[in-house]
Amino acid sequence: MSDPMRPRASLRTAVVWEVLKDALDRQVKATGRESLDVLDTGGGSGKFAVPVARLGHRVTVVDPSPNALFALERRAAEAGVADRVKGVQGDAHGLFDVAERGGYDVVLCHGVLEYVDDPAEGVRNAVAALRSEGVLSLLAAGLGGAVLARALAGHFKEARQALDDPNGRWGMGDPVPRRFTADQLTGLVEGAGLRVGAVHGVRVFADLVPGVLVDTEPGALEELLKLEEAAAELPAFHSVATQLHVLGETPGASEAIETDGSIEA
Numbered sequence: 590m591s592d593p594m595r596p597r598a599s600l601r602t603a604v605v606w607e608v609l610k611d612a613l614d615r616q617v618k619a620t621g622r623e624s625l626d627v628l629d630t631g632g633g634s635g636k637f638a639v640p641v642a643r644l645g646h647r648v649t650v651v652d653p654s655p656n657a658l659f660a661l662e663r664r665a666a667e668a669g670v671a672d673r674v675k676g677v678q679g680d681a682h683g684l685f686d687v688a689e690r691g692g693y694d695v696v697l698c699h700g701v702l703e704y705v706d707d708p709a710e711g712v713r714n715a716v717a718a719l720r721s722e723g724v725l726s727l728l729a730a731g732l733g734g735a736v737l738a739r740a741l742a743g744h745f746k747e748a749r750q751a752l753d754d755p756n757g758r759w760g761m762g763d764p765v766p767r768r769f770t771a772d773q774l775t776g777l778v779e780g781a782g783l784r785v786g787a788v789h790g791v792r793v794f795a796d797l798v799p800g801v802l803v804d805t806e807p808g809a810l811e812e813l814l815k816l817e818e819a820a821a822e823l824p825a826f827h828s829v830a831t832q833l834h835v836l837g838e839t840p841g842a843s844e845a846i847e848t849d850g851s852i853e854a
């Protein structure tokens with residue numbers, strides 16, 4: 590089976606996947622266990638859960654949509670990982686009605702904070718699901734990317750509205766209830782007691798480049814992917830990214846990783 594993160598859809602997922610895969614590898618080394626317990630809150634049809642399971646990890650997906658969970662079951666079966674993927678209906682607010690508190694090595698919280706009533710509570714619940722040596726992967730919509738996109742489309746009033754709105758919305762027709770800056774997301778992670786391990790900008794250029802160019806120009810997709818990956822780590826580009834990815838580590842995970850020598854303190 591081809592790599593699920595390549596090629597066309599990879600413009601939206603490649604950066605997050607590379608960071609997540611590296612974090613999983615570090616957790617395997619730090620814990621000494623080849624198979625980790627992973628919780629994917631709002632994981633939907635398994636865009637990340639199934640590839641994680643293909644690495645040999647056990648994944649529990651919590652999502653409020655029965656249709657998404659049905660698609661998850663089908664996708665996991667097609668990938669041959671049905672025995673390592675479990676889908677349960679629930680949401681971030683009532684997370685511990687369906688998930689184990691303190692029972693996971695890694696928690697994914699992707700595309701959730703935009704829609705919950707209380708983002709801080711959402712992050713606290715995700716953190717409470719982690720073991721003492723745990724890692725949180727947090728992905729949310731970026732304010733700057735929306736402002737830039739509206740401005741480049743000629744919708745200057747909407748761009749200004751998004752810039753001024755406390756939730757980063759450009760108007761009543763905006764389908765995204767809330768957007769964040771990098772500082773807001775790192776503040777939520779640190780406020781929940783985690784150390785920020787890394788911040789990446791996601792889809793810095795991908796949503797701005799004409800699709801026809803990527804599809805028809807030889808080698809354009811691979812070069813754009815390389816550009817996205819290179820820009821993702823640079824703080825200067827975080828403010829214009831469509832999405833922001835924050836990796837948070839428990840104090841126990843930070844100590845274990847530093848002892849293992851996988852990363853520098």
